Amino acid sequence: MRIAIDAMGGDFAPQEIVAGALEAARADAGTHILLVGDESAMRALLPTSLPSNLELVPSTQVVGMDESPSHALRGKKESSLAIATRLHAEGKADACLSAGNTGAASAFALFTLGRIEGIDRPGIATVFPTATTPCVVMDVGANVDCKPRHLADFALMGAAYAPAIRDIIPGEAARRAKAGKKITVGLLSIGEEDSKGNELVKASREGIATAAPRGNFEFVGNVEGRDIPKGTVDVIVCDGFVGNVVLKLAEGFAGLFLGGLKEALMSSPRSKLGAMLMAPALRRMRTRFDHSNFGGAALLGVKGNCIICHGSAKAKAITSAIRVAKLVVEAKVPEAIALAAKPTE
Structure with missing residues (x-):
């Protein structure tokens, strides 16, 4: 290659x-x-x-x-x-x-x-670590102003991409409870109910549902931001403006959390001893959540x-x-x- x-x-x-x-x-x-x-x-x-x-x-x-x-x-x-x-x-x-x-x-x-x-429009798909399998979020910045048909395209493309990156973190394959099942796609909104969301979100639901058979994915409807780390679905669709905000917030919070954890563990002789005992588990956690392990985003x-x-x-x-x-x-x-x-x- x-x-x-x-x-x-x-x-x-x-x-x-x-x-x-x-x-x-x-x-x-x-x-x-x-x-x-x-x-x-x-x-x-x-x-x-x-x-x-x-x-x-x-x-x-x-x-x-x-x-x-x-x-x-x-x-x-x-x-x-x-x-x-x-x-x-x-x-x-x-x-x-x-x-x-x-x-x-x-x-x-x-x-x-x-x-x-x-x-209609290519988009950028990135990968988020979750409690289960990695989650694809698309678009994260290529298209800040979208129409419903664009979000339907993102659903199709994200569903095609998701199986490729299931094992993106080495050693995580054994945890893949969803492996072999149909890819699930959710539409990012401010509530799970069909009535929730802005005009773009409400107008996009039908197009994504229509695209599901062609893309061989299951459309679960609206999902919320907290569903990303929970691993509720394999793919989350949104416009590039929202997706980029989500991405930058996640990067910032991950840095804050890992930095704060390190500071706390190094704050006293007792905590340093605890850190030594916890070192293998901490390394596994860092590997799982360090965004540099996910490399780049795919332009689909x-x-x-x-x-x-x-x-x-x-x-x-x-x-x-x-x-x-x-x-x-x-x-x-x-x-x-x-x-x-x-x-x-």
Whole structure:
């Protein structure tokens, strides 16, 4: 499997991107990494002798984190982001990955790879840890203003993506009580009753229910924010504005909780002793809830496998994102979406 990575995109590029790619290449000889970026900058961060499955692809431009997608499309055709996407479109890579400008990454993917027939707007799907199986939340930022048909598309795409990432956290497979069952989809609202929600939510219910047979999922109706950590459903659908707020709130709360726990455990000799005894359990908990273990979010709805990482992603998150890319490729997620979204004759 070959994965093209934008080495110059992200708040900590190229250092952390290169480090994560190198770790992934060393860990899996069957994955060929195409690292795209400023060649001299990348070589300065790499050992003299590269793994045989790590290849450097030079680029001459960089898309800025605050650059407008339209400007990048017009003027940054030789950027690391553009070339990584193009390598995928040309069949030289099975997937592309970037921690850079989300809007530009989405735009390059849409215009270079094309949109899946039957899907009106591609969206970004991220994964949340829960009490049961990981939960897919979509959209988390690609579309802040949506119509009911877009949320129906998100339900179809999320249902196709969910099976691919069930085992995203190593060692968690034994806990998969839902494995083998039909994917469940919920519509994020302020109450479970059909009458609850804004106009978009109320108008979207019928379209999602109609899409359920084609997408082979069970639509359970409205769900609330607390259902995400509970793992009530496999997929939660919302517009990109709401989804992004949910995502950033979860990231902030996770950091607050883990930081507060560490501070409490280090506050006295007795608590430090307790921390030593609890160390194995604490490590398991951190693995389960650390967002860097979930890597990147999948851009669904384009004719390809595109992974978008958080701008602040460091090496561990990049390595995890490469694992996500492999899962998406192996599960043939775009093909599953295309089959479900295919317009009826």
